[in-house]
Amino acid sequence: MASLARFGHDADPARDFCLEVDSIxxxxxxxxxxxxxxxxRISAALDFIVGGDIAAVAAKAKLRQIADxxxxxxxxxxxxxxxxxxxxxxxxxxxxxxxxEGDDLWVHLEAAPGxxxxxDYEANAGNEGWLRPQQRPALRSTMPIxxxxxxx
Numbered sequence: 001m002a003s004l005a006r007f008g009h010d011a012d013p014a015r016d017f018c019l020e021v022d023s024i025x026x027x028x029x030x031x032x033x034x035x036x037x038x039x040x041r042i043s044a045a046l047d048f049i050v051g052g053d054i055a056a057v058a059a060k061a062k063l064r065q066i067a068d069x070x071x072x073x074x075x076x077x078x079x080x081x082x083x084x085x086x087x088x089x090x091x092x093x094x095x096x097x098x099x100x101e102g103d104d105l106w107v108h109l110e111a112a113p114g115x116x117x118x119x120d121y122e123a124n125a126g127n128e129g130w131l132r133p134q135q136r137p138a139l140r141s142t143m144p145i146x147x148x149x150x151x152x
Contacts, residue, residue: 014053021059111135
């Protein structure tokens with residue numbers, strides 16, 4: 001039995017690449033979030049040299065269109081670009097907006113309903129550290145409060 005090629009779909013490298021592009025396109029068509037794993041798959045596929053296989057050349061063109069669409073949507077896909085933004089939603093409902101403008105990184109946190117947001121900086125060593133978002137119960141609820149009618 002032949003071993004699978006680079007992307008793990010087929011033993012033939014050109015067919016394997018075509019199946020990888022189809023898989024990426026299918027995941028994006030299902031409105032799945034663009035994860036780091038999916039970005040890495042797109043980057044790895046973009047690095048693939050297709051050679052003269054006609055189907056692989058067409059798949060590479062399709063993949064370039066996908067990557068161009070992603071770049072237009074979020075502003076950046078590689079570390080080489082100097083600016084861009086991305087919005088991430090955490091499982092707890094918090095929404096993180098990250099924007100890179102030159103050397104400046106802007107972080108905006110929208111806490112989940114009923115929570116307040118706080119971002120702390122924790123120095124690590126020398127010239128590095130961590131931004132640590134935290135959510136706590138809001139002191140005053142932003143949810144509407146229904147009051148029972150007073151007895152007449």
